[in-house]
Amino acid sequence: MRISGLNLAPPSCLASVRATRAEDDLRQKLIHAFQSDEEEVRSRGFFESLGRPEEWISPRESAEVWCIGCPCGQDRGKIFGVRVGDEFSAPIFYACLACSNRALIFDPTLHGYNAEIAKRKRKPKKDPNATFAMHCRACKTTVWHPVVLVTYQGELDEPFQSRLADFFDVILIGGVCVKCGYTGFRYDAECA
Numbered sequence: 001m002r003i004s005g006l007n008l009a010p011p012s013c014l015a016s017v018r019a020t021r022a023e024d025d026l027r028q029k030l031i032h033a034f035q036s037d038e039e040e041v042r043s044r045g046f047f048e049s050l051g052r053p054e055e056w057i058s059p060r061e062s063a064e065v066w067c068i069g070c071p072c073g074q075d076r077g078k079i080f081g082v083r084v085g086d087e088f089s090a091p092i093f094y095a096c097l098a099c100s101n102r103a104l105i106f107d108p109t110l111h112g113y114n115a116e117i118a119k120r121k122r123k124p125k126k127d128p129n130a131t132f133a134m135h136c137r138a139c140k141t142t143v144w145h146p147v148v149l150v151t152y153q154g155e156l157d158e159p160f161q162s163r164l165a166d167f168f169d170v171i172l173i174g175g176v177c178v179k180c181g182y183t184g185f186r187y188d189a190e191c192a
């Protein structure tokens with residue numbers, strides 16, 4: 001659905017961090033990292049080939065982008081996940097560089113559309129081995145201005161509308177590399 005202009009609150013998985021909406025150039029950069037111009041054209045072309053009566057809504061307009069920082073005021077941090085082979089996997093934590101705060105920001109068993117509509121929530125792993133630091137592909141360092149992008153591409157049934165922010169269907173996690181400025185995402189998951 002089109003959520004640009006709705007001013008959605010941050011999803012509750014970000015309750016333990018400071019989440020501020022990405023604006024202007026940064027938002028544009030991150031939105032393009034999520035969906036390139038080429039993908040935009042392809043997505044529109046595919047939709048139109050289906051000949052549906054409804055209007056096409058770009059995934060870009062279904063996305064919200066949150067800059068993550070620590071409640072202590074720090075806006076840099078490391079992002080930790082679980083190493084599965086060479087892959088960076090959930091659950092995912094934000095770790096502050098200035099204080100000892102380490103906060104869960106995404107666990108697919110708890111967060112996102114599927115977890116929200118599940119009748120019984122699966123329990124998170126007690127002690128996830130989330131020690132794998134997300135690194136920048138360009139310069140290999142692990143300190144970020146972290147960013148979380150969530151999308152709301154489907155339509156939501158009425159009883160859930162008041163908690164729309166928690167029913168994201170895709171999540172991407174990455175940020176702006178503090179050292180080299182690379183801006184993009186290193187983790188993505190479908191939640192619906």
Ligand SMILES: [Zn+2]
Pocket residue numbers: 070071072073074096097098099100101
């Ligand atoms: Zn802190």
Ligand SMILES: [Zn+2]
Pocket residue numbers: 136137138139140141177178179180181182
């Ligand atoms: Zn870098």
